[in-house]
Structure formats: structure tokens, C-alpha cells
Amino acid sequence: DGGITQSPKYLFRKEGQNVTLSCEQNLNHDAMYWYRQDPGQGLRLIYYSQIVNDFQKGDIAEGYSVSREKKESFPLTVTSAQKNPTAFYLCASSMGSGGTDTQYFGPGTRLTVL
Amino acid sequence: AQKVTQAQTEISVVEKEDVTLDCVYETRDTTYYLFWYKQPPSGELVFLIRRNSFDEQNEISGRYSWNFQKSTSSFNFTITASQVVDSAVYFCALGLYGNKLVFGAGTILRVKS
Numbered sequence: 001d002g003g004i005t006q007s008p009k010y011l012f013r014k015e016g017q018n019v020t021l022s023c024e025q026n027l028n029h030d031a032m033y034w035y036r037q038d039p040g041q042g043l044r045l046i047y048y049s050q051i052v053n054d055f056q057k058g059d060i061a062e063g064y065s066v067s068r069e070k071k072e073s074f075p076l077t078v079t080s081a082q083k084n085p086t087a088f089y090l091c092a093s094s095m096g097s098g099g100t101d102t103q104y105f106g107p108g109t110r111l112t113v114l
Numbered sequence: 115a116q117k118v119t120q121a122q123t124e125i126s127v128v129e130k131e132d133v134t135l136d137c138v139y140e141t142r143d144t145t146y147y148l149f150w151y152k153q154p155p156s157g158e159l160v161f162l163i164r165r166n167s168f169d170e171q172n173e174i175s176g177r178y179s180w181n182f183q184k185s186t187s188s189f190n191f192t193i194t195a196s197q198v199v200d201s202a203v204y205f206c207a208l209g210l211y212g213n214k215l216v217f218g219a220g221t222i223l224r225v226k227s
Binding site for chain 1: 118146147149151156157158159160161164205207208209210211213214215216217218219220
């Protein structure tokens with residue numbers, strides 16, 4: 001089955017720790033995205049990547065880092081610099097880039113800082 | 115600036131009622147795309163529909179229908195004969211060439227049996 005997988009589903013982090021969220025897609029999509037969702041709010045873009053070895057900051061990139069070494073993988077690292085990391089994180093991918101192609105989403109990772 | 119407004123924070127209906135979720139967007143571009151997504155309690159966003167700005171025909175898919183009106187910058191979503199399984203958060207989003215998706219804040223739909 002083609003789709004997007006994210007792991008882990010739940011993640012707990014102590015303050016001061018970096019954690020990495022995994023996102024893998026087998027849809028052969030060029031573009032990938034990371035969003036953050038807080039309770040009662042819409043999605044906010046953290047980073048996106050249109051091609052391998054290239055990525056751009058979204059609206060709320062501070063305290064996060066990404067890499068795109070393979071087309072199918074786009075991991076997100078939440079660093080200790082992120083002041084309020086507790087949130088639901090969604091990964092998405094699309095065939096083309098920008099806001100015109102349909103983005104398909106993974107099941108999400110819920111991160112909690114203890 | 116691009117903006118999407120979903121004025122209804124939460125809607126509660128009884129099963130079998132029809133319900134309309136409103137979406138109003140702002141953009142100066144003449145070419146753009148509009149999307150609706152459903153987020154059930156499991157959390158994953160499920161794609162429902164994508165429309166471009168040149169296609170104002172209403173669309174129907176089973177119990178779902180969408181009304182696109184450029185004159186009022188609206189792209190409303192109607193569920194006919196709602197079911198408990200329709201309970202979810204619904205997001206409207208605006209997409210532009212060379213740009214990211216702009217999401218509305220979402221509307222929580224609760225369908226009671």
C-alpha cells in the first residue's frame with residue numbers, strides 16, 4: 001500500500017533533549033512537508049522540501065531542523081531551542097511543490113515534553 | 115495576503131440532519147486552488163476535495179457536496195444526512211502557485227445519534 005508513515009505515534013521528551021520524528025513516504029512524491037498543530041488551531045508549516053538535499057523554512061522553523069537525504073524520507077528534529085514543543089506533528093507529501101498539488105498526510109506524532 | 119476563515123468553531127447536529135461548513139478565503143491571485151480535509155479523532159488528515167479557481171461547478175460525491183462561489187470568495191461544504199462517523203474536524207485550505215497551503219482554523223463537527 002502506498003502512503004506516508006510516521007513514527008513514533010507518541011513521543012515523550014525531557015526538557016533539554018533533542019528528539020527526531022520520522023516521516024517516510026512510498027508515493028514517489030517530490031515534495032514533503034512538516035506541520036505543527038496545537039489544540040484548537042489550524043496547521044502551521046515548519047519546513048518543506050521540494051527536492052532531495054534542499055529544504056526551506058516555513059512559518060515557524062525556529063527550534064526545528066530537517067534533512068532530506070533521500071526522496072522518501074524527511075525527518076524532523078525538535079531541538080532544545082524549541083521553547084514549547086508539546087504539539088501534534090504531521091508530515092505530508094505531494095507530487096509537485098507549492099500549494100497547488102494535493103498534499104497527503106501521515107498519521108501524525110504526538111510529542112509531549114515532560 | 116492570503117487568508118482562510120472558518121467562522122464556525124464548532125457545530126453540533128443530530129444524525130440525519132444536513133449540515134453546511136463555511137469557508138471564506140482571501141487572495142489577490144486569480145489562479146488558486148481550494149481544498150477540504152477531514153481530521154477524525156485518530157488525527158490523520160484525510161483529503162476530500164481539490165478545486166481550481168476556474169472551475170466553479172458544484173461538486174457532489176455521495177453525501178458530500180461543495181459550493182464554490184468566486185463572487186463571495188466562499189467554498190462551502192455540505193454533508194447531507196449526517197452520520198456519527200462524520201464527526202471530525204474539517205479544514206479548508208487555500209493554495210497558490212509557488213506558495214504553501216494556508217489552512218483555516220478548522221470546524222469541529224459533532225454528530226449525535
